[in-house]
Amino acid sequence: MNEDVIFEAVKRNVLEVLPDLDPSQVVMGGTLTDLGANSVDRADVVTMTMEDLGLTIPIAEFQEVHDIASLVALLKRHS
16 A cells, blocks of 8 residues: 555545545645644544554554554555
8 A cells, every 4th residue: 555545545634534624735744633632633634544444553653653654654564
């Protein structure tokens, strides 16, 4: 699975969880927190994206995720 496919899945789920966002605001260098996502929103985005991509990743591995790019990289490593 390539990064573009993974990023599109993340973006789709961010926009589902935070429907008031302009899609252009969801960029690789941004963070979910900067987009206004609280901890529950962030967990929802991650869970929904893993389900969409058919992945299971231990929660501890998400400690290294600080922005959307690092989330995409983590998901890519497990795809």
